[in-house]
Amino acid sequence: MKLLGVLLLALFSSVSLADIGRPLENLAIQDAGRVKPLGTFAQESLQLIYGKKTFEGKSATEVVFTWLLIPDHWIKQPVVEIRHHGLKEALNITSPGKYFSPEELFGNPRLGLILQELQNQRTRQEKLNPYYQAVARLENQLALFRAIFTGVALRLVPDPATDTWKAVPDLDGPMREAFQRISKGFVDSISNSPVGSKPKPSAELQAAVDDFIAQARSLAPEKYGDNTKLKMELHLNHFHPFKWAWVCYLIAFLCMVAAMGWGSRAADRGGWIFLLVGFALHTYGMALRSYISGRPPVSNMYETVIWVPWGVLLFAMILERVQKNKMLTSCAAVVAIFCLILTDLAPTVLDKSLHPLEPVLRSTFWLSTHVLIITISYAAFFLAFALGDLVLFYYLKDEQKYARQIQSATQSIYRSIQIGVVLLAFGIILGGIWADYSWGRFWGWDPKETWALIALLGYLALLHCKLVGLVRGFGMAAGSIVAFALVIMAWYGVNMVLGAGLHTYGFGAGGVEYVTAFVVAHLLYVTYVSAVRYPRSKIQSK
Numbered sequence: 220m221k222l223l224g225v226l227l228l229a230l231f232s233s234v235s236l237a238d239i240g241r242p243l244e245n246l247a248i249q250d251a252g253r254v255k256p257l258g259t260f261a262q263e264s265l266q267l268i269y270g271k272k273t274f275e276g277k278s279a280t281e282v283v284f285t286w287l288l289i290p291d292h293w294i295k296q297p298v299v300e301i302r303h304h305g306l307k308e309a310l311n312i313t314s315p316g317k318y319f320s321p322e323e324l325f326g327n328p329r330l331g332l333i334l335q336e337l338q339n340q341r342t343r344q345e346k347l348n349p350y351y352q353a354v355a356r357l358e359n360q361l362a363l364f365r366a367i368f369t370g371v372a373l374r375l376v377p378d379p380a381t382d383t384w385k386a387v388p389d390l391d392g393p394m395r396e397a398f399q400r401i402s403k404g405f406v407d408s409i410s411n412s413p414v415g416s417k418p419k420p421s422a423e424l425q426a427a428v429d430d431f432i433a434q435a436r437s438l439a440p441e442k443y444g445d446n447t448k449l450k451m452e453l454h455l456n457h458f459h460p461f462k463w464a465w466v467c468y469l470i471a472f473l474c475m476v477a478a479m480g481w482g483s484r485a486a487d488r489g490g491w492i493f494l495l496v497g498f499a500l501h502t503y504g505m506a507l508r509s510y511i512s513g514r515p516p517v518s519n520m521y522e523t524v525i526w527v528p529w530g531v532l533l534f535a536m537i538l539e540r541v542q543k544n545k546m547l548t549s550c551a552a553v554v555a556i557f558c559l560i561l562t563d564l565a566p567t568v569l570d571k572s573l574h575p576l577e578p579v580l581r582s583t584f585w586l587s588t589h590v591l592i593i594t595i596s597y598a599a600f601f602l603a604f605a606l607g608d609l610v611l612f613y614y615l616k617d618e619q620k621y622a623r624q625i626q627s628a629t630q631s632i633y634r635s636i637q638i639g640v641v642l643l644a645f646g647i648i649l650g651g652i653w654a655d656y657s658w659g660r661f662w663g664w665d666p667k668e669t670w671a672l673i674a675l676l677g678y679l680a681l682l683h684c685k686l687v688g689l690v691r692g693f694g695m696a697a698g699s700i701v702a703f704a705l706v707i708m709a710w711y712g713v714n715m716v717l718g719a720g721l722h723t724y725g726f727g728a729g730g731v732e733y734v735t736a737f738v739v740a741h742l743l744y745v746t747y748v749s750a751v752r753y754p755r756s757k758i759q760s761k
Contacts, residue, residue: 239408240280242420242428243401244453247435247444249374249384252575254444256453257375263572264367268360269318270300270567283367287387288402290368294322299360303353309333321364324357334358352729356567375431377439384442397434400427452511452573460504461525465559467497472552479545487545494532494548501529501555512573517590520714521569523597524562528555530598531605538634544627550605568715568729585653593646593671599639600678600699600706603632607699608741611748614693618752629692632699633685636678643675666717670709677705693752697745704738 244258261279262272274282286293297318301307310329312319324330337354340347347355366372370387376394377384390398404424411421436443474490477483505525508516516522528551535551538544562569576586610628613621650668651661662668681698684690690698711734 239405239420239424240278240284242425243280243284243405245428245449246375246432247449249377250372251572253573254442254449255573256449256456257373258453258456259573262456264363264372266566267356268300268364269298270302274298284405286364286368287370287373288405293368294325295320299324299357299364301353301357303350305350306333306353306357309350321361324361349729349731376435377442379439379442382442393434394431394438397427397431401431403427448511451507455504455507455511460500460507461559461562464497464500464504465556467493467500468552468555468559471497472549472556475545475549475552479549490548494536494552497552497555498529498532498536501525501532501559505529508573514576515587515591517594518576518586519570519574520711521562521571523594523710524558524569526591526594527598527601528558530595531555531602534599534602534635534638538631542627542631542634544631546606546609546624546628547602547631550609551602554601554605565730585649585656589646589649589653592642592649594710596639596642596646597706597710599635599642600674600703603635603639603699604703604706606632606635607696607703608744610692610696611700611744614696614752615748625692625696629695632695633682636682636699640675640678640682643671643678647671647675666713667709670705670713674702674705674709677702693749697749700741700745704742707734707738 240258240261244256244261246257247254248257248260250260258280261283264283265274265279266272272279297316297320299319299321300317301310301312301319302317307314310324310327310333312327333354337347337351337358340351363372373387374384375387375398376390385394387398401424404421404427408419408421408424471490471493474486474493478487478490505516508522508525512518517526531554532548532551535547539547562571606628610625610632613625613628618625647668650671654663654665654668655661681690681695681702684698685695711730715729715734716731
């Protein structure tokens with residue numbers, strides 16, 4: 220085995236890997252309460268430990284598999300990401316980099332003390348601040364790396380007698396031999412690839428993987444998982460439908476801007492084509508996640524950030540057909556681009572992993588009604604918010620020149636808020652019924668319930684002011700921006716900032732500074748436009 224490790228290390232460091240790990244991705248593994256492809260497990264593991272899904276051009280599956288085969292090499296490599304400066308100071312790390320070797324961290328004399336402080340925080344049930352969140356992440360990184368290089372995390376064979384699968388060190392008999400053939404096939408695939416060429420998995424590796432899967436499945440077919448779902452999950456990992464969706468939305472937005480600026484019918488038609496293609500890809504991605512998980516894709520923050528822009532586009536396309544307002548789809552495309560790019564840029568905050576549902580969420584009926592309706596109401600408010608940004612820009616440029624656009628967009632804001640209010644109110648009522656069913660009370664002033672109600676009352680106040688004439692075009696635009704801060708608090712703040720209440724299934728951490736900056740920047744934008752417009756309106760009224 221030592222000789223195998225030396226050979227693999229020499230070959231692995233000299234060959235640029237591209238496709239060798241593909242057969243290994245198809246292996247099923249029991250992890251985090253569900254059966255998933257090894258390819259998914261490897262991506263999630265490398266993302267947590269290294270902060271990226273690839274390592275120096277090598278795929279996650281290839282890297283994670285060699286952690287098992289040559290742990291003595293990898294324990295000395297800088298693969299553990301630490302971003303928090305306070306944590307580095309606590310560990311007495313003076314290096315300016317952000318990647319450190321597991322050996323360096325395991326041997327750090329201050330690591331045990333820091334982890335004990337974290338445990339004390341948990342014992343006192345105190346909310347973890349950003350520093351302790353970084354400590355918790357480091358604890359998970361090191362524990363997972365240790366579990367992988369010892370093989371404990373790789374539970375590849377279902378045990379017919381229990382619900383727990385057998386890890387690599389526990390394999391015996393034919394299954395152990397089958398796994399050794401996979402290891403040999405992996406090494407042979409690398410050794411037989413000329414240096415500098417694009418290597419491919421050997422037929423022996425593919426055959427060894429297929430044989431291992433067949434034997435493992437035969438031990439407990441009912442526990443091994445749906446082969447179609449495993450393949451579809453790998454397809455979702457490789458195809459990245461949401462990335463292609465936002466690319467199409469970006470092209471659509473550019474075409475729509477060209478159509479509005481130059482009056483080009485061809486550009487307008489092209490914008491609609493790319494918008495619909497992006498929407499189809501967006502829908503396809505959500506459908507894949509729903510099929511794989513067996514539930515609507517709205518159980519965590521990542522999924523809602525995917526779902527809400529889909530709703531924004533749906534409402535925008537419907538309202539555009541009714542109101543003939545081309546600004547609707549342009550603004551919706553910007554929202555979709557922003558949200559979908561955000562899901563790629565913030566993987567540690569918006570975790571895209573598929574997890575089993577919390578017990579309170581296992582009623583597919585309530586998840587498909589209350590949660591979907593509440594979050595789709597955010598989409599209507601988000602659309603009004605984006606239109607409000609545009610209207611204030613028109614007010615800033617020339618209120619008289621863009622009077623027609625302002626009037627049209629203001630009407631769209633009003634309709635969007637009306638849609639959102641109806642959906643949010645209905646969702647809150649359904650949530651109360653679900654709360655009575657799950658917790659034995661209709662309303663309990665839980666933070667999530669309270670902020671949903673505050674958001675509803677805020678938008679109802681804005682609609683009432685519009686109805687009685689207290690606000691007009693400018694007031695509706697500014698109000699749609701200010702009121703959206705209430706939605707952000709109900710949507711993001713309760714889960715990621717307060718972290719309190721019975722809705723624990725949505726909790727997370729991170730991104731507070733960016734969300735705060737986003738809200739403050741828009742409040743300053745409203746204040747600035749108001750300050751610029753006020754003297755103008757006084758002059759025009761004389």
